[in-house]
Amino acid sequence: MAMRIFNKSISDEEYLYQQLDPAKLPTHVAIIMDGNGRWAGKRKLPRVAGHREGAESVRTIVETAARLGIQHLTLFAFSTENWKRPKIEVRALMDLLMEFIRQEIATLKKNNIRFQMLGRSEGLHISVLEQIRKAELSTFQNTGLQLNIAINYSGRAEILDACRELAREVAEGRLQAADINDEVIANKLYTRAMPDPDLLIRTSGEMRVSNFLLWQIAYAEIYVTEKLWPDFRTAEFYQALLAYQKRDRRFGGISLLQDATAPR
Ligand code: IPE
Ligand code: IPE
Ligand code: MG
Helix, strand or coil, X not given: CHHHHHHHHHHHHHXXXXXXXXXXCCCEEEEXXXXXXXXXXXXXXCHHHHHHXXXXXXXXXXXXXXXXXXXEEEEEEEEHHHHHCCHHHHHHHHHHHHHHHHHHHHHHHHCCCEEEEECCCCCCCHHHHHHHHHHHHHHXXXXXXXXXXXXXXXXXXXXXXXXXXXXXXXXXXXXCHHHCCHHHHHCCCCCCCCCXXXXXXXXXXXXXXXXXXXXXXXXXXXXXXXXXXXXXXXXXHHHHHHHHHCCCCCCCCCCCCCCCCCCX
């Protein structure tokens, strides 16, 4: 029985993979990894068990994204608002993050993955920061998948910091207010030098962006799945990518998919 289920899930995954158009993959995928607590609750387990299982999903999705040749993957791991949670959960999340990064450095290097943190370093424990900087330093020359993990991240704080920096430059006469444009602002964000996300995935069915990449998702395609993050694995990722490939991205223009001979 187990074998049959196993075979079935493998073939489902392969079937989905075959539907994917490798030429139409998103360049940048961002994910709000949500639902770890509910996953644990459904099993009468402590919330941290959900976070632990969620870390397995992270491993799987990073591996799948790298294998597919996706260039940027940005994962929301801890928001500035998550400090409101009970101390014991925050501590467990930080420990898990550190442990995850420590364990993954060798794999990241082997797979040519470049790791980067997005978020405010102030407020993070020095041991967490050290682990992050170590992973960043030892992978910064890698040229494959760029893995961004948003930790102590807030989209508004990111924009606020950019505004302060620009205001300072104007006050010091290094920049003219009239010269501030989209590109100038984008270059002050943590994501400078990265393309905007093409696809934003949120697990666990919540229809909100929860302060994630507010500037960058202006034209991202949004995909919400009921699957809880610990249950979001390769097959679910393929489903999200397939849904993305069916979207008609117009960027405010008109459809390129429409009949070219039809009157406009
Ligand atoms: C996502 O799962 C992980 C983090 C936000 C750190 P949650 O912990 O938010 O799980 P739910 O939403 O309570 O189920
Ligand atoms: C968003 O999830 C933050 C992360 C995934 C790290 P939350 O669970 O914190 O978001 P809300 O509270 O449901 O908006
Ligand atoms: Mg949540």
